[in-house]
Amino acid sequence: MISEDHPRYHSLRLREMIVDAWQRGILADSGMIAHGRGEAFDYLLGEETTKPAERAIRAAAAALLLARKPVLSVNGNTAALVPGEMVKLARELKGKIEINLFHRTPRRVKLIEEVLRDKGADEVLGVDKLTHIDGIMSPRATASPDGIYSADVVLVPLEDGDRTEILRKSGKTVITVDLNPLSRTSRMASISITDNIVRAVPAITASVRELRGSEREELERILEEFDNRENLRETIKLLDIRRYNPEL
Numbered sequence: 001m002i003s004e005d006h007p008r009y010h011s012l013r014l015r016e017m018i019v020d021a022w023q024r025g026i027l028a029d030s031g032m033i034a035h036g037r038g039e040a041f042d043y044l045l046g047e048e049t050t051k052p053a054e055r056a057i058r059a060a061a062a063a064l065l066l067a068r069k070p071v072l073s074v075n076g077n078t079a080a081l082v083p084g085e086m087v088k089l090a091r092e093l094k095g096k097i098e099i100n101l102f103h104r105t106p107r108r109v110k111l112i113e114e115v116l117r118d119k120g121a122d123e124v125l126g127v128d129k130l131t132h133i134d135g136i137m138s139p140r141a142t143a144s145p146d147g148i149y150s151a152d153v154v155l156v157p158l159e160d161g162d163r164t165e166i167l168r169k170s171g172k173t174v175i176t177v178d179l180n181p182l183s184r185t186s187r188m189a190s191i192s193i194t195d196n197i198v199r200a201v202p203a204i205t206a207s208v209r210e211l212r213g214s215e216r217e218e219l220e221r222i223l224e225e226f227d228n229r230e231n232l233r234e235t236i237k238l239l240d241i242r243r244y245n246p247e248l
Ligand SMILES: Nc1ncnc2c1ncn2[C@@H]1O[C@H](COP(=O)(O)OP(=O)(O)OP(=O)(O)O)[C@@H](O)[C@H]1O
Pocket: 034, 035, 036, 037, 038, 039, 041, 077, 081, 158, 159, 160, 161, 162, 177, 178, 179, 180, 182, 183, 184, 185, 186, 195, 196, 197, 198
């Protein structure tokens, strides 16, 4: 057990959650690699929610509140780190939650469904009765007809660029959470939250609660004023390692 006094407590605690999820069969083997990639970016971003990420979170909350049918996607890393927070956000939105895996196996789908139900999910889509989505070059090329397939706004954390692109081309608003602002996912999304998912999901829920009751016009204004490409450009500037070591 890591002491809370350890200087890297939060990062080490997340690693423990990732390893535990892998040992339980929830996390894909390469989920470890993805987590490590994320940690590196989080280091560069200062392991805190940046101003551009705050703007993206607010825009995401506005889009989710305006949605006719919001759906939240859950993969292995998301199930390992923020299952309860995803269920809480889905409940806050009266939205649906859907499992979608790149390294899909029946066992992992079942385990992740159990995790989500244990956290209070009444309904978990993506388990069966799936529709194929053309154009996605991966096992992610499926969606539940009653979920992502018919959603108008989807939150797809820690995912892949080709699925993000196809979902966008089908007319959906695609919100991602991805610590790598250079990933295809970040570059293809409508709203790219460049933040650690453990910070981003609770922050989206808080922003939804703060904006609930806003006039439709106000929510639409937040979206109109949000420029994802400009926000990513600002984020990429923050990755300049010299921010931390001026003598470099
Ligand atoms: N805890 C986390 N919070 C937010 N992002 C994370 C976290 N852990 C990993 N990531 C990021 O999630 C992404 C998941 O890996 P994935 O392989 O799907 O992306 P990728 O290889 O960049 O693919 P693409 O370019 O298609 O988006 C990586 O970019 C990684 O940096």
